[in-house]
Amino acid sequence: MSIETIDSIGYVVALEGTKIRVNLLEGHKGQLASHRRGISSVSQPGDLIGLDAGTNLVIARVTDMAFVDPDKAHSSNVGTMNVIDTPLRQLIAYSIGYVCQDGDNRKFISESWKLPTLGAKAIPLSSDYLESIYGVNEDEKNSTVELGRDSRTKTTKINVGINSLLSRHLAVLGSTGYGKSNFNALLSQRIRGKFKSSRIVIFDINGEYADAFIGQTRVKETILGSVPPSPAKLFSPLAVPPPPPEVFDGKHPVYHRIPYQAFGYAGLIKLLRPSDKTQLPALRNALKSLHMVCADSNSSIWTGETISPSTTQTWFELVDDCRQDGQEQLSLWLKKLRSNAIPPFQKWPPFKSLANLVAEFGCQAFTPNGASKRDAFSYGNVLPLVKIIQQLADDPRFNNVVNLSGDQAINNPASMWQEEVEKEVDYIFGKKVGEAQDWDVHIINLKNIADDHAPMILGSLLEMYSDVLFQRGQYNNYPTLLLLEEAHHYLRDPFAEEGTQLKAYERLAKEGRKFNCSLLVSTQRPSELSSTVLAMCSNWISLRLTNERDINALRYSIENGNEHTLSEISGLPRGDAIGFGSAFNIPIRFSIDEAAPKPKSSDAAFASIWS
Template identity: 40%
Template sequence: MIIGRHPLGYVVEVDGPQVLLNLHESTRGHAAGHADGVSTVGQPGDLIGVEGGSNVIVVRVLSVAFAEPREVHSRGSMGRSTPAVPLRQLRGCVIGCISRHNERLEFTAHEWRLPVLGAAAFPLSDLEVLATLGGKTGDGERILLGRDARSGLLPFSVGVDGLLGRHLAVLGGTGQGKTHFVAALLQCLARAPDARIVVFDVNGEYAPAFAYLGSRLLVTRLGKEGLRIPYYALGRHGLSRLLLPSERAQMPALRFALERLAFVEANEEGAGLVGEAKVLFDDCRAGDARDAFQAIRKLKAGGAKPAAKWPHMSALSCLSAEWYATREDRGVARRDSFHYGHIHSLVNRIRGLIEDERFREVVRVEGGQPAEGALSMAAEGARLVETVFGSQAGNPGGWSVHVVDLSRLAQDLMPFVLGSFLELYAAELFQRGPGNTHPTLLVLEEAHHYLRQLPGDAETGQHALAYERLAKEGRKFGVSLLVSTQRPSEVSPTVLAQCGTWAVFRLSNEADQRSVSAAAESAAANVARQMSGLARGEAILFGGAVPIATRIAVVRPNPEPRSADPCFGRSWKMGSDVGEESPPVPD
């Protein structure tokens, strides 16, 4: 494969996967010419080929240096002169080899195939570079992600199954090109007629990028004049995420309330059995609690009449408080303030959400008529999942991209509301079983707002497990995640560790860099050196979808999302002469 090419150097040292080459005088340590043009060979990250029998061993350049750097600066010192051409040396690391099969080039990533001393080194041809970078050298559906950042000429594409078969993480600081990269990627994927992509759009910027899809685009705005989520549709899993009950005391009380919710009527003041007076309250009021005790006993025995519609959300706090705090002692029913203290924080959380106007904009707390038939949280949850994530068997002729606009949702509520969505979806998927859901891509924008541990006592750690399980096992159930965030250090480490492919834009924060290095251990050394020096619109792509870590200039979407930089100069009407003359300094 390298016959007819002029060598640029030869191997003089082999130290494990690291090799040292002496460069020929003609190379000058900068570039090498060959039949396909000119290749750079003197910058860290460049690729060169070394003789390896019938194969080509691929070496990534780590550094280039003079063998005796002091000699370069000795001209005129004590009458000595500089050698005509100081010896240049290149140090690199073996990353794999290229072989030919049926007139097709194939790259295999490994470090065990090493060159021999004296083996000649050559520049790689464009086809060999494409094969190494994972270009289109074989069959299969592939999508273009960008071009090689060093030359700007070689296209960089990846296989769809390799990219989506395991989750994708897109990381980078604000303004570095994450949103444009995600939009361009989704535009490629949306070409498939049976694609199903759900985008959780935190800032309301993605819809313009898919307007050209027409009826294949569905945009749902969460909040007023859009989708308001019935609280009871979140079910046991979603409401547990929303209300964060402690495992020992509050979870059993909340579970009782959820199981008996369909047998009571309630308003903001209290709750009662269907057709009876409201005798259940959440304030541990003093006095005779006989009516409340009898109502709870009737609910436990299963003798209550089912309601025709869902009660107000306050029924949850009333049922939880009365079940846990009401006691009968020597024939006298009363509310025990000591036991009520164990559940008081849960009651306050429910009350706080009901009274929060921003929460009521996106979640319906008033109750209402069931979707169909008898009251069933499972049926309500299934209907909500189908509305947001599509039907179980796919939706032929329907939408391919569903943008869920979350811009009306307050950020302090996002971990709870959106986390409840994901909890509900995960529970539905696991109930269906593997292979029973149309393959779906979930795009989780600004994931640091909700894919993280929530503040609270140690017991609240349990509430992060469902979305972590979605990351760990979701692919078995037909779900792939695209996790995009500015702050990987604030995202659950478990979620990041389950991502198989990474696109890392510029990251300057040390904590964020460490989180990437920890989660992507195999590529940590090469990626960590480059993360803080990437130009805008450049990313390092590595992981299961690509053979080696590659620096690319990403493609731009067309049309673009609503994510442009603000035009301060034009908006502020700054003239071209601004700054030519300094303003007077005040006394």
Template identity: 60%
Template sequence: MSHFKLSELSAIGYVVGLEGEKIRVNLHEGLQGRLASHREGVSSVTQPGDLIGFDAGNILVIARVTDMAFVEADKAHKANVGTSDLTDMPLRQIIAYAIGFVRRDSDGYIFISEDWRLPALGSSAVPLTSDFLNTIYSIDKDDLENAIELGLDSRTKSVKILASVDKLLTRHLAVLGSTGYGKSNFNALLTRKVVEKYPNSRVVIFDINGEYAQAFVGLPNVKHTILGEKGEGEHVKDPQKQGEPFSEEYFCYKKIPYQALGFAGLIKLLRPSDKTQLPALRNALSAINRTHFRRGNIYLQNNEGGIFNLYDDCRDTDQNKLAEWLMLLRRRRLVRTNVWPPFNSLANLVAEFGCVAAERQGGSKRDAFGFSNVLPLVKIIQQLSEDMRFKSVVDLDGGGELADGGIHWGKAMRDEVDYFFGKEKGEGNGWNVHIVNMKNLAQDHAPMLLSALLEMFAEILFIRGQDKSYPTVLLLEEAHHYLRDPYAEVDSQIKAYERLAKEGRKFKCSLIVSTQRPSELSSTVLAMCSNWFSLRLTNERDLQALRYAMESGNEQMLRQISGLPRGDAVAFGSAFNLPVRISIHQAVPGPKSSDAIYSEEWK
């Protein structure tokens, strides 16, 4: 007799073939439907995807059903084989693949996810009760204290699906699915449960469509920032006090100072060509702390009070001294400024560094050919300086204090990282959830600005080091907009988001990457995710991206993904014993992402 009291379970069939990992089972004639009854109720046993067990002495082998078929009467292994009775129903067989086994533990049962243990020929196949399913789907006993409940097993609707916060978030999480199938609900459910369970958590949400504030109503220490400037005549309530329950009326507006985007972030924003424009832009960014601005003029100043005006065109004014002044500028011999000049001063610096050329008889000149190489970059800077959509989100006026000692970019970036992503370990932060609302961000600016924000965070995070980093989760909604290079198929520059994906976990940064188009996402970021929640996906390119990136799962799982109903997902990865189809709980309160009811509103 087995250790598992299988006598309490009615056998549904017996093993008649073992072909590699494939187990062939003959079903008993008494089982005509899809369900098998037992003392604890009924279980589904013959549908593709069902789990069944096999008595293997001191263990219970667990297998997943993949196929079901009739067997011709002359080939059937039946008790009355050889008779002339041809009216009998042909024998039914199921095919299953081993996925692991259950063994007894000192405290009960544990599930081991190994597919090499197979039952013996003739072993009884039995349905699995809720106790066994809980053992299979559950997590290690050591992780129960850190577990959050995400939903129910889609087949039985009786088994709770739990996940350890540590295993779920330590190595990045991908949330995939077509629009309208529940990504936002899952993201809101997961982040709210984490914040409710851990009062010292830190979650930053890139809220592209302005839908997440509603999901955190009632929780303390929630900060809601709307990128941009306050509308004319709009009233903004005083900021929420620490510990006070959050409501949607608590928010503030904020513009990002252009200098906070940093050296690398501005290079990503302006997209210079490598050979001609990038050197001029690098020189310009390095020299901006010695560039003065007054009454519309951009100029340099020496220690004797001499002044040299910089221009963003190729005029011949004072050009014979240009090389000399630019050399002093590069060598940091000129008077530094105490305040940031406006953003458009970069156009003057780029133009002058790009067009300067030496004269044969001595001195220098502005060379038209050199200027033509940097002119496209100058135009981009000028256009952004005049773009009202860009100016409404990014502060281009300058004017803030400019730090000394060659760390001017670092100081400006650090202040903004403290605001958006939280302060370093040991410093008071004042919030657990920061919703960065980007509904005012123009679609064509979103990839540039969001990539620059991640660039800023990555640089400061790696400067802080592992000891000063605080565990932070970044929820990146609609990630296909900015976790890629939208302007070129090949980009030789290192991308901050890929560095965060590769090395972020060492610095206590975890990504929740949410997208409806995984095929448009960086393949490096997808490959670094160790947990996956895939809601319905139907596009073949998206399914192919999932097939290439995931480490576990199989073709049958992928086929399920294209037919999932709303709210169901296939979950797999390091946080789960085996791939599982889950009906995700409804987030209460949920985000503002419900479908329009046209018939009601059109009445």
């Protein structure tokens, strides 16, 4: 449809920078403007209007509407109407871009410098113009997913190109109960429906996403934690659980405990948070020596010349306190550990061995005559770290999720850390390009992780993933969408709690896109998130937010939002969102489609249950 065939609803009377004033014609009182090709609203701030600019159509967003008294309007017989006693209805709009003809197609250019001329006619936007404005680049026409429909008219589908949406990370924000989980499930479902070789890993904090994938194939759910005890009348203690069915039914999750050594050398340092000057050197020595110690049947931690102690060969017991027994040999054995002079054991020792090694490396001091001793003052410097290790080892909540018993085989001491990290990354995040993978969607159910452990455990998981991701290189990583639900639990601002933060996720946010990793960061409290992660997201889907701190966090991070867009966020109804960023030509308010099936995140039915 050409501009000439569309009836005018008004005309331009003033240009003030990018601000445009439009007088509505007498027959259009600021209501809906309808035509053969659909209906577009010009009745409220936020609506779009077209303005004739010769070969182009300038697109402006209405920000204000007002009456103008006749004596302040322009003189009669100018434009298309005479001044009468009825006040003029006037729109104030800002240019947001223009539509031009590109061969046989229309193309929207998001640049605000092009303006109409005085007296140019204002026209409503038909559905084909709206599709050009809300649409995607020509090179992404065949790789789009549908998110919903525009909120005002419900006539235009909102599609986004998958490359533009995911290549530079996506943030999904909104208060609880306004549809974040529904949107995340919908996006995952539609990506899977269109892109058969997609790979999605979901950090499912509350255990709600399994229901959204029932009936699909190549979906796997892993619950981090121990297998719960089964009733004796249903299962034998020695019974092997049946393999999960090919079609996902949400009833056969795999229970998995993370071996503590899978966090890796750097991950364990991040997990235990040692101080730099005194505790970190002792912990580093402990981690380097871990393969040379073992535990006996009495839970004593010892090191020796052979795999098994005997009466004819020497061994040395390590302790986690500052006792004076056997310290005349301490210097000799610590020297052997530092120089890697003791043959390795074939299995990993228990996690608590770290406490003994840290204590021994941290408390050693020397007397004036050159002998070594366990020094109480030096021990006091590493005692807080020893206590942290002991507390984690004795915490059933931590032990339920992380396997602290050790006893797994050490195949190659020279690469023992890297092998364990890669094995865990392959299981949780997927294998590299060219290796067989038995799932496309992996739901990591994190319901068993305690809130105070979430930053440590999940931050360490991201730490190990980032290590392997960057070591594999750009061409060996399979493109993966990592959906981080309730991210404020573990992607916290490093300035909020100094010394307790795990910042591997910041490197993922900064450089992950180059290594085929896309983050979908979903949270109800963006103000509690790392500001670096927010700043690295180039696309935003914001549902309703009402807290001023959260809105400010959004204000400081977005690229092409404006105050009018931000002012709408606090009043969005349930299921409506505003999308903006590199995947959107302009900030778009749209109604999100319902995911089918839905995730298990509905509100409690208090009235019906209590009745």
